[in-house]
Every structure is written in C-alpha cells, then in structure tokens.
Amino acid sequence: MSNNYFKFKQFTIEQENCAMKVGTDGCLLGGWFNCAGSKRILDIGCGTGLISIMAAQRSEAHITGVEIDSTAALQARVNADNSPWGGRVEIVNCDFLDYETDGRFDAIVSNPPYFVNSMKCDNEARTMARHSDTLDCRMFFKKSIELLADVGCISIVIPCDILDEWKAAAIEHALYPTRVTFIKTTPRKAPKRVLVEFRAGSNTATTENTLILETSPGEYSDDAKRILGDFYLKL
Secondary structure, three states: OOOOEEEOOOOEEEOOOOOOOOOHHHHHHHHHOOOOOOOEEEEEOOOOOHHHHHHHHHOOOEEEEEEOOHHHHHHHHHHHHOOOOHHHEEEEEOOHHHOOOOOOEEEEEEOOOOOOOOOOOOOHHHHHHHOOOOOOHHHHHHHHHHHEEEEEEEEEEEEHHHHHHHHHHHHOOOEEEEEEEEEEOOOOOOOOEEEEEEEEOOOOOOEEEEEEOEEEOOEEOHHHHHHHOOOOOOO
C-alpha cells in the first residue's frame, strides 16, 4: 500500500498532501461513534476527510468537516468528491474556533490534537495537526457546546493518560462521559488510546469496556471486525 493513499472497501483516501496520514485511531473513531439518526454531523480537524466520509457511509446525515490547514482541506474535498457520498460532505477551511453556522449538530466527532508536551516536528502542518497549542481541551468543549444539539453527543479518541484532563474540561460545560472504550492492540498490552462519548446531563451513566484489536498477530478480534468490517479490505 502506497503511503500516498489508503484504499477502503468503498472509497480511497488520497493523503500525499496531508500532514497526518490515515491511522488506526481515526478508523476506529469513525466506525465507533454514534451517528444513528443524525441529520447533521460535524468532524473537527477532519484532515484527509476520513472520518467525514466514514460518517457519510454509516448514515444519511449531512457531514461538515472543518480543517484549519488549507492543503489538507483541499485534499479532503477531493477525497469526499471521489467517494459515493460527496454530495453530503462539506469541507470548510477555517480555524474551528472561528467556525460559525446556522443550526446545531446532532453529533460532533474529532481526532483532536493532543501532543502538548512532545517535541515539535520540523513540518509546520504536521506540528499543527499533532499539537494542542491552538486547540486545548477547554477551548474544544467551549466551542463544541455552542454547536451541539441539546440531545447530541461529542465523540473523541485520545491517549489514556490525558483522559482525566479531558473529562474534567467536559464537566466544566456540563458534558459527561456516556461511553468509554479503552483500546488494547493485543490482549497483554496496556491500553494507550481511549474512545470517549460525551453527552449533556448531570446524571448520565457511563458504560466502560475494552476493545482488543488483535487476538493474535494479524487476527482481528470480533469487536474490531464489527467496527472496521465495513471499511477495511482485509476484513
């Protein structure tokens, strides 16, 4: 598989001009988050357009992907147009904090920047995509709650070691975790990533579980197949 593109069952992601390439985190989030019944979905920091296109495949919703990097936004637009659902996918090139629209979104999804303290790379676009200097968790939720429908949900994928920080920031805006899925690459490895869904409401119950990607080398688990089976060629 060329690093310039990633082929799925029903669409292809061209990524030569994108700082952040297709990765397992985004694929899992795109197949995991709740989009049932959604009419409008917002993908924050859409990058290649992967999650936006996955959302379009999984729903009948109109999808809006917001991307701050102009080159990535153009690539996302091309990827969406080349998919079977391009007519329902809009790509907006702007800073999410400046984004304005009429109406609200039933679902907001994001694979956000989170490498706050890591060494920055030489490529400016990749640095912007990886670091939370311009969009930390508190700004993320402050802006998201302005755009979220009253009964909508926000879904993200983040490293496990910053889960408490993101949960605390969400609670400041009366958003509470309803689903938490820890991701383990193999049964014996500790989870490094976690999928989290937030909804408004003070008495919201939280459902926690663990997703094991591979039961043995090259053998995806049944749970992983349920999430990725409609997308990965090898499943």
